[in-house]
Amino acid sequence: MTRTLYFLGGWAALALGTLGIFLPLLPTVPFVILAAFCFARSSPALERRLVEHPRFGPHILAWRKNGAISRRGKWAATIAFAVSIAAALFWLKWPWLLFPLAAMLASGTWIWTRPEP
Template identity: 65%
Template sequence: MRTLYLLLGLVAVALGTIGVFLPILPTVPFLLLAAFCFARSNPAWERRVIEHPRFGPPIQAWRERRAISRRGKTAALVALTASAAAGLLMLDSPWCYVPLAVALMCGSWIATRAE
């Protein structure tokens, strides 16, 4: 099981790293997943993720207070709004309402997290 968690953690770090360069792919959620997986497979790597100067503070804030920074919330809500608008413009009914529903549910959840 440790090997599976280690592999999942490595994949999550890879996706998070790609997310640094691609604005459509989130970084911190993948690094949260990596920290979770490394906690169960390789504590030294978990520590490296948590102590990272740029990505460690959001991970620590989430673990301690389930908090999302104002900047993170804003970015997520803007991306969700853009996705919902694109769905409404590009998809036929009734499928055009699926991105809107997802954006409303996820956006409501994100907006209610502590800062």
């Protein structure tokens, strides 16, 4: 039963990561890293395909080894946060616009304190 849940979670994370390729505010790499985590517990063959992938494999390995996020990834997240804040300023009213700002500050601080590969 647990393997099945990890397997389904891996596919769900991979689907969200795939959507992130086309939707600028949805992150891709974190979902692919989550998919690799789930597949490591349910399908070693699928995990191996992700780890050996030329685009995502280095990010997965850097995260596993050091909890590292590339500088490019950090900047991509920061830009996505900025776009989200701009949208919040446009569509949300006080005090609701503070929630995305708080989320960005907390998440952005955490992301920028991660080591780089």
